[in-house]
Amino acid sequence: MQKRELLLGDEAVALAALDAGISGAYSYPGTPATEILEYVQSRAADYGVKASWSANEKVAYEGALGMSYCGKRALVSMKHVGLNVAADPFVNSGVTGVGGGLVLCVADDPGMHSSQDEQDSRYLAHFALIPCLEPRNQQEAYDMTREAFELSERFATPVMVRIVTRLAHSRADVVTSARREQNALKLPEDVSGYILLPSNARVQYDKLVKKYPLLEEVAAASPHNQISLEGDRRVGILCNSIAYNYIREAFGGTIPHPFVKVGMYPMPKAMIRRLVEAVDEVVVVEEGYPFLEEALRGITGAGKPVHGMLDGRLPRTGELTPAIVAKAFGIVSEIPFVPTLEKLPGRPPALCPGCPHADSFRAVKLASGDGPKVPIFSDIGCYTLSFYPPYNAVDSCVDMGASISMAIGAAHAGLHPVMCSIGDSTFGHSGMTGLLTAAYEKLPMTVFILDNGTVAMTGTQDTLLTGEALVKAVIGLGVEPEHVRVLSPLPKNLEENARIIREELEYKGLSVIIPRRICVQYKR
């Protein structure tokens, strides 16, 4: 039974996983991957699958691995930097291998639309010695995700599906295919592969290394890796999936040069060698880092001139666009209209009108007075937007949970008072371990946990730790109850909130201030 549906790239991955017979889907919200789990949730009852947010990506990955251990198929999805958090189980799941199909969909964010870096997950797949499929459109996102489950079970390996923002958040018509039944529960016949004691791990790692050439053979024969030697051989093109779309667009549909398009990794080395032998020079176009280009150049060079990000033919940073790719081949379109206003102001995102964070930071500002600016170690969430005036309340933002942990270092360095701010969901994700460390050491710090009851920035997903449960967790981690202060961040409470904050800033110990008010987006 085939159906044509309009789907985001994220949704195509999710629907493919459902149709492939997953029994569970695991994730933590993060742009541009959030909609994968949201879509699974929207169809969970119909398909009879477990689909809930995990506290962080590491927990999500391990949940998926546990499902796979029991013989069932699982999807785990996250944004690119989320895979840093999940890197430990990710890399080691390559070593253990899997039972039921385990597919990781990771959404990279070239151009950093909503991220702090633009790391390329293809390197991580290579690092873990696992295969990676890279769809070029929404249809391939569906088809490759289904294929990834087959591949995963055939080779007992996790498989990565790497997408990028432009695919994740772009909609297209997709033809779907018949649903497959879920796997039955089946425990591994030999559990030793999952017990990574050094003696077992050495055996497993040897198996993994021997598996890789087999995966190379599969990738070499995969229809996702394409070679054409037709056309003008003065230039050959090596590209990955999204770049391939832009190249075809630039040439009006048909590429007039020999080319290799890579859509499955391990990269097809023999195919790339054939291309290089056939042409005078190679232009490499990739959405992401110069992964193929670096491999092609190696240390001693490709034997032919190579152009790409590393010689400046294409920009090393940022997202590809059709215009950037066209320009790399000397194609420039006419631009008849340009902005005519003398000065075009930017329009950065901002805290919403009525946002509780705004009231919290007004109170912090009032409490801090006119003295020298005290840095606030901040974190990742809507409150990071309080960097902008009039709040100016962010002095660092690095990774999930770094607020409290960096404040620990600042306290050790002798700074006082030390302030840090983190949201309720980010605290549940990676803040608790930092607070546990600070409480154990009884460090003089003031920690703001901004409890707005939801994961706001990514679109109000469920937070796992809010309200009274959050207060209990904070006390449970060792913070003295009399220095856990819950505030109501409302304009009318400004003076009172500032007074409480001032008290805690003067206290030479650890205090946690929890401004608690539901997100205005959540109420809608």
Next chain:
Amino acid sequence: MKQDIILAGVGGQGILTIAFMLDSAALARGYRIKQAEVHGMAQRGGAVYSHLRFADSEILSDLIPAGQADMILSVEPLEVQRYLPYLHRNAVVVSSVHPFKNIPDYPEEKAVLDALLELPRAVLVDARQIATAHKMPRAENMAMLGAALPFLPFELADFDPFIRAQFERKGEAVVQSNMAVLAQGFRTGMAVKERLDAGMPADVAFRETHPNP
């Protein structure tokens, strides 16, 4: 047939709702579709855009190449400026005249509108007036969608099922009001289009279709 449209506005103005309506109508008519949108941080009051492409053959790039868009459809007049380099020579700009001022350095309103009216095919519409006349102040986006329809291969009635799908949970009155806003936007857009097609300059066409500013 191909249509490349840049949808523009400010986070919260309902740009992605317009995108959903156009996608659905294009799918129902059997077109191939690509529609890239912005999620995450920008939706918090920042500049929001979407690249919407539909055609009767395969569409390659999710993004519209610069110099090739057929239309900018914007719910905010200043936002049009950012995307002008995407347009080809005969493209049309359909924009609301009402500014969304959530930034301290918003330019003088008259300069913003004058810049738009210098474009050869500018369709300016007082979407706020249309929306508030139907007691639907948040439906400026639907008025603008209506105003764009005379330039697109759709009928007004194509949108009935998607308006229903989008607003049904808010009651029949809201469904009907949205349909009425869409229809009035359509009539205004059509009135401007007829004048532009007859060779009237955009500023005169705007004044003739908006007698009581």
